[in-house]
């Protein structure tokens with residue numbers, strides 16, 4: 001990955017996201033994975049928080065696709081703590097558009113990654129994922145219809161104690177253009193209120209409306225399946 005913005009966020013990632021989408025995914029993903037037994041591709045596996053859910057809920061082999069060196073390093077170290085995980089997870093050090101499983105997979109899981117693809121890249125994403133799935137295969141991802149945020153001031157969005165230090169994440173919307181939101185994140189480590197380290201990341205995320213997203217998936221040969229609020233389940237047409 002040329003522009004590995006995630007590396008700066010790595011020390012903060014589990015602290016912040018255990019406080020965000022991850023607990024919700026732990027509740028809604030397992031029932032959707034029922035019946036998946038042989039193989040799963042996980043797109044944007046990050047530090048492996050969702051990989052662990054897949055391993056616990058299925059006996060499947062997992063292809064974990066993760067382009068960021070920093071995120072992938074935590075993922076592999078997490079796998080190293082568990083011999084069963086090490087034997088079942090193959091880590092692909094590339095982006096979703098370059099990922100190739102050795103055989104078509106039963107299911108693809110993509111949690112909090114969709115925003116990395118802009119409207120021009122998404123048709124290629126759906127085509128690539130469809131090619132990786134076996135006929136009738138299942139694509140699971142999280143998505144919600146949302147109203148566009150307004151540009152605003154930098155605000156602390158998470159603060160976590162790590163020993164004598166505080167790990168703080170602050171965020172700010174800089175600009176909004178259609179479905180694309182440019183945001184700035186500041187990652188600080190503080191001791192007694194003094195900033196010991198500070199890193200800043202500016203990134204653009206893409207948040208498609210349902211009408212557009214569903215039309216893209218149908219055009220790519222997927223049919224919608226039932227899923228709980230916050231999740232999407234689509235199957236490749238046989």
Ligand SMILES: C[S@@+](CC[C@H](N)C(=O)[O-])C[C@H]1O[C@@H](n2cnc3c(N)ncnc32)[C@H](O)[C@@H]1O
Nearest residue numbers: 006044045046049068071095096111112113116
């Ligand atoms: C918000 S994190 C989500 C990580 C994990 N799925 C989770 O929910 O904890 C987004 C992840 O997507 C990865 N990512 C970004 N662009 C990607 C791409 N083109 N293909 C695959 N993964 C990508 C990032 O490196 C990052 O690890």
